Amino acid sequence: MSEMLLSVSEHLLAPGGLAIEQLPEVLGELAGPGIDAADLYFQSQVSESWALEDGIVKEGSFNLDQGVGVRAQSGEKTGFAYSNAITREALSQAARAARSIARAGQHGRVQAFSSPPVSALYAADNPLDVLDRAQKVELLKQVDQATRALDSRIKQVTVSLAGVWDRVLVAASDGSLGADVRPLVRFNVSVIVEQDGRRERGGHGGGGRTDYRYFLEKGSLGESRAMGYAREALRQALVNLEAIPAPAGTLPVVMGAGWSGVLLHEAVGHGLEGDFNRKGSSAYSGRMGQKVASSLCTIVDDGTLAGRRGSLSVDDEGTPTECTTLIENGVLRGYMQDKLNARLMGVACTGNGRRESYAHLPMPRMTNTYMLAGESDPEEIIRSVKRGIYCANLGGGQVDITSGKFVFSTSEAYLIENGRITAPVKGATLIGNGPEAMSRVSMVGNDLELDSGVGTCGKDGQSVPVGVGQPTLKIDAITVGGTGA
């Protein structure tokens, strides 16, 4: 047994008088007659956040949450119950509730545990402990003061720091036994500026599966990464002070590298999650092997990137994550699968089974989703547009996977006129149809970039951290929802 498995199981099981050796017995109760698969997900999570506004550190909060989720599956049916108490008694009670969906049938078998080797993508230490409270408070204050000194038009600065330390243990009737210790940190700055009675906001941040020291690392300017976020937030706010109404109508759009990968998350990613395709409810259902995007597009979901916000050593079902090719040169190659949908579709699980917590059921979810670099020079892509929009930064997005319609909102965008970036335009929502928009990708840049690490994806009421990325790319026509001409 690995050292991590030992320490995590000691932490999660021992206080309630349990040991790994007892889990096959619990799984045996759970995977009785008529149950095809069953698993137990133990989790303990500590998290904290600190927030500064009006120049003072007003708030800090700390949360401790722990429990066990108990799941039984019978065909396409899933029974689920959970408990905050991690004891033998609580497990049995939850197991009885979860297995109530069982049909009559043969007795399920519990395989002997085996733990596949996994690569360590992040450190196992508690990321909250690397700075003491006074240092955290000092960091927020320093960034606030240095930011306010940058520009007299700043009216409000809010700075926040948050960290999570998750310890999970998964034991399944198929013999999977996995443990993971997951750090996750985030730093955000938001700035409100005012000029001639006009007010605008800019925001930026970053983070990943690392610890707070990440924000103190000095960049090329000799400034901390945290201060870099502040400068970027201010820059965006000042750009927006000059913004004119965005045009309304269908136009060519150039999407910047990095965070604009929200486009792929919405237009492609969700539609390729296994559950929707098993159910036939996705615009991409039944299109495996078909052309669903321009041949310039190769898109992957990669949970194996070290330290990235969307990365996981093993997913929440104990499966090691992978780099899954979703679309290769425009052709649909793969879906993202959890165990249930992989089993029902008769394909391999891709390590995309994720859940918000022990109190939620796993489903196929993205990790880090991005498009591989192409060959065009980003400058050349801009030059190719006579009249259109350049989207440098986005807010959120959303998709209706059935009709394929997706939206995203710009937070920093510009007009392109005669091949040159000109006036900034106000935030606007862009709307398109996934497969259609992807088939209109006519140029892909050589400048692949991943986002800075602040993405959160929501599905069926469950939030999980994700990453996105893309090179600069051009979509020949998409609807831009401004108010201007």
Next chain:
Amino acid sequence: MSAVEVVGPEAVPRLQAQVEQILAEAQKQGASACEVAVSVEQGLSTTVRQREVETVEFNRDQGFGITLYVGQRKGSASTSASGDAAIRETVAAALAIARHASEDQCAGLADAALMARELPELDLYHAWAISPEQAIEQALRCEAAAFAEDPRIKNADGTTLNTHQGCRVYGNSQGFVGGYASTRHSLSCVMIAEAGGQMQRDYWYDVNRQGELLADAASIGRRAAQRSVGRLGARPVPTCEVPVLFSAELATGLFGHFLAAISGGNLYRKSSFLEGALGQQVFPAWLKLDERPHIPRALGSAAFDGDGLATYAKSFVEGGELLSYVLGTYSGRKLGMPSTANAGGVHNLFVSHGDEDQQALLKRMGRGLLVTELMGQGLNLVTGDYSRGAGGYWVENGEIQFPVQEVTIAGNLRDMFKQIVAVGNDLELRSNIRSGSVLIEKMTVAGS
């Protein structure tokens, strides 16, 4: 299958004792003031799809959250763990944070004199004795009605029956302690229609504090099916500037944006386009917005706010004029105003309306867009700029012509609020905000 245990009003005394214990522990450890909320919840959620059970989920949650003060410094902590050790450690965690936070002159509990004294009985708890088998049966009946409604309903995306009950007690060191049990039951249905190579999905649902008062399962299924089929053949319209009619269930969102824009938190952060709008005309002169927090059984009802203050009925807008911001104790102090007992939000907002139904409003609109679906979060509260993905129906001569998709609607909320032509009498009753359909004079529709 095991039935759901009861987490009802009988849990209140037990949680009150926990609140007292936690307050005492905070005082013992050195906090100068403290507030605590303790809750227990449980529920059952069953989903069927394609005539089969898909999931049966039993939920059971408990936990408490504490905010304490050391002079003017504040710290918070929460946990799902229980027992004396968890209480000691959580208090200690909050205290450690408070000792490092900055002095904040506005921080602190509300004055003891302002705390609610008598709590009206709001009748929010109606346990539903429904077994998992009965829940499945209702969901199946709902979905079956949807499939039977139209042959173009080819697939389903899940029909879910949820029943949820909980009990929550809040108390603070100013001597206030109040608690209540509540229930919430819902049935929702998502169906997929297919024709001409197009797939469309849409949904319908009902929610009620009393399970027996939910709309008939079959009627919810039929409505979901009709809405999905109605979307078939949807297409964009050319870019234009036209009147827009928001269906009632989406119109509530417009007033939700309004409440966010007049909420103290956004105002003192200089993050609202309505900063300084108190006393100004922000809506047409006939429009009124009232909060009525004590309606028995209503979804938004509450006897006290997040600070322990007694909630009370009031108008935020009358004669189109902004009469009051939405303030809690803290944001009130930041703005130099008394709290409006809205820490945590507004409880049951009523939008005044005329006597026209949606049909009559379509006639009034003549030519324009009826919006029945919105996508994305394209709202900038700092500027009021609004731009969202939309779907719905194109209307000519007051009649629906064809379904529309892949368009955006855009404007500025300040203008949109002033340009409200009429509010219909087709009230959305499933929301904390009760509004009819809202007709707006003009917005930019971007499309093909």
